[in-house]
Amino acid sequence: MRYQDFLPAPWEELENGLPTDEQAALERVVGSRIAYEDLTDDDVARDGAQSFPRSLRARWAMGHRWVRLRNRDTGDEFVLRLQFKGDGTREAYVSAVISPFQNGRETTGAQLRALPVSAIGAAYTKREIGNAVALNRALVLGNAIDEDPLKPLPNGRVTDQAFLAKVGRQYDAMEERHAGEDVGAMMAELNGVAPSTARKWLTAARKALFLMPVAAGRKRG
Known part of the structure; x- marks a missing residue:
């Protein structure tokens, strides 16, 4: 199984996080429209180089990622905004969907209905938790993990x-x-x-x- 095969078939991940400048541009237009630079000390707790969200708007600004997916059967692509709740559950859900320009093809309602947003959010949640489990085990066990x-x-x-x-x-x-x-x-x-x-x-x-x-x-x- 390939790494991106964690998604419900026939969907695959093309990009797990768009380039920073592209994510920032999308966020200004169709995202939360709250940039990290807009956050105050009331929104963010800072500990050296690390920052942690305090407010809901800080969660929106800091706890998201834009990803690009493709339907292997049809070739349809979508860019999705994943929002992470940031409440200790590591739960992710789809908070915005974009159908990119694809050689002038019309985007239809059937294409949008075929996008299983709930299942995709659940798949990302499972992967986030799985990554955390693997990291926690490695950090705690060290060489004993073998x-x-x-x-x-x-x-x-x-x-x-x-x-x-x-x-x-x-x-x-x-x-x-x-x-x-x-x-x-x-x-x-x-x-x-x-x-x-x-x-x-x-x-x-x-x-x-x-x-x-x-x-x-x-x-x-």
């Missing part, structure tokens, strides 16, 4: 980040081998603990972003 995830876990607590990172890796490894089965129960058996204990581990790992959230319609565990 250990066999299917070995019984060492004794640990749900307040121990390294332990939760290992819980997340073990869950992913077991789910890959036993898709559709009760992975939580299998982890409990492997580690010699009660199923309720394994479920507590998984809940804590998800909350701390060492494991992906449960997909809609699936049972926890």
Whole structure:
């Protein structure tokens, strides 16, 4: 699977973030129309080189990205503005849609209706969380990330980040081998603990972003 195949078929990502000058131009015309330079100290908390949004308008100005997508079947392209809620959920949604000029072809209502904006937002949300999970594990585990995830876990607590990172890796490894089965129960058996204990581990790992959230319609565990 290619990296851009995270989107619902037949859509693919051509650009994950347009060039800065193009994004700025689009933002002035069809975006929030609030530039970073317009934000005040009431809007932004600054810590050295880093800045964090305080206000809703700061979230609009700082928490967005313009992307270009293409329908592989029809060749139709769209430029989408992704807005990230910035409330700790990493949730993304489509807040603007542009149909670029495409060799003089007419943009039709059918083309616009074929763009699954909700599914695209959900796909970007999943990728953002997945990237955060991978980064958190790498930062916490260091070289230990190369250990066999299917070995019984060492004794640990749900307040121990390294332990939760290992819980997340073990869950992913077991789910890959036993898709559709009760992975939580299998982890409990492997580690010699009660199923309720394994479920507590998984809940804590998800909350701390060492494991992906449960997909809609699936049972926890």
